[in-house]
Amino acid sequence: MAKMTDDALLKHLQSNEDDAAQYVGHVGDQRLASMREYYREPYPGDSELDGWSQIVTSEVQDTVEWILPELLDVFTSSDQAVSFEPVTQEDVNGAAQATDACNYVFYKQNNGFLMLYTAFKDALISQNCAVMWRTVTETVRDVQEVQGAPAEVLAMLEEQGYEIEAASPVMGAVVPLFNAKVAKKVEKKKVNVEAFPPEQLIIKRGWTSPLLHDCPYVARVMPVTLSELKQMGFKVDASDLRASQDVFSESNTEEYRLTRTDGSYTHEDDNVDSEDDSLATGYLRIEYVLVDYDGDGIAERRLIHRLEGRILSNEETDHVQIATTSPVLNHHRWD
Numbered sequence: 333m334a335k336m337t338d339d340a341l342l343k344h345l346q347s348n349e350d351d352a353a354q355y356v357g358h359v360g361d362q363r364l365a366s367m368r369e370y371y372r373e374p375y376p377g378d379s380e381l382d383g384w385s386q387i388v389t390s391e392v393q394d395t396v397e398w399i400l401p402e403l404l405d406v407f408t409s410s411d412q413a414v415s416f417e418p419v420t421q422e423d424v425n426g427a428a429q430a431t432d433a434c435n436y437v438f439y440k441q442n443n444g445f446l447m448l449y450t451a452f453k454d455a456l457i458s459q460n461c462a463v464m465w466r467t468v469t470e471t472v473r474d475v476q477e478v479q480g481a482p483a484e485v486l487a488m489l490e491e492q493g494y495e496i497e498a499a500s501p502v503m504g505a506v507v508p509l510f511n512a513k514v515a516k517k518v519e520k521k522k523v524n525v526e527a528f529p530p531e532q533l534i535i536k537r538g539w540t541s542p543l544l545h546d547c548p549y550v551a552r553v554m555p556v557t558l559s560e561l562k563q564m565g566f567k568v569d570a571s572d573l574r575a576s577q578d579v580f581s582e583s584n585t586e587e588y589r590l591t592r593t594d595g596s597y598t599h600e601d602d603n604v605d606s607e608d609d610s611l612a613t614g615y616l617r618i619e620y621v622l623v624d625y626d627g628d629g630i631a632e633r634r635l636i637h638r639l640e641g642r643i644l645s646n647e648e649t650d651h652v653q654i655a656t657t658s659p660v661l662n663h664h665r666w667d
Contacts, residue, residue: 351537403448466653468564544620544655553579620652
């Protein structure tokens with residue numbers, strides 16, 4: 333069998349995306365109804381019924397807020413969100429290191445409490461939650477203040493990649509000394525754990541489990557800026573990004589969520605980035621797909637970053653870095 337071409341892979345991904353979006357789209361109306369009930373919105377049609385009460389009770393919101401503390405207490409009552417238990421004597425040190433590392437990532441590199449709170453609240457209100465973990469690279473400025481340094485030290489810092497932004501001689505020094513401010517850009521990697529809006533998650537039609545590690549197609553369709561894509565290492569033009577469309581551009585759930593936060597959001601009015609290309613917005617697909625890309629007759633898991641019609645990266649991976657669940661699990665149904 334021949335290796336799959338990039339054009340064939342792109343067509344395969346677009347077909348899976350369209351089918352998965354249609355499959356999970358029916359959940360949108362249920363999520364919207366649940367969110368309206370939580371926020372005590374008027375019932376549809378009430379204004380047309382003269383003589384009917386306009387009062388909307390708060391049982392949904394009260395119940396969600398009553399359950400949340402109990403759920404959070406299970407995970408946050410100690411300083412360990414997760415603990416690895418050794419199986420043999422040889423596993424003791426490794427288990428302790430894994431426990432420390434994961435709790436550092438969860439509580440120090442990320443706001444673990446806020447992530448749990450958001451995920452549980454999404455699940456209780458919107459029927460599903462979605463959590464993603466991925467390694468991200470951040471470019472930051474390392475700024476150093478140097479006091480009383482000879483010229484040789486400044487030259488050494490320049491060799492290390494620092495740029496001298498300001499330097500002034502130390503008055504009265506026997507030998508030439510300088511006070512200086514030096515800076516350079518450095519890349520820092522971290523594991524980002526994020527509870528993202530569940531309407532951004534699409535999965536293969538008919539998937540029957542909240543566990544996604546074996547699902548043939550799982551994707552997150554997320555809004556990004558050109559600046560964020562460049563920080564991820566992708567070379568993209570602002571026009572390419574603006575051309576990428578949201579698979580849920582007609583999603584009532586997304587519109588309602590954004591309206592609740594800024595009061596009057598519409599897709600048509602979202603043009604604040606028009607003058608600054610670094611803030612140009614579009615939609616990135618992070619896709620986990622089972623496909624026989626190398627032509628060996630065996631489908632392998634691949635992680636693909638894609639704009640609507642352009643593949644940005646394509647690499648093999650061993651797991652889906654998205655977890656989801658629901659407070660009420662329906663047998664033989666993902667949702």
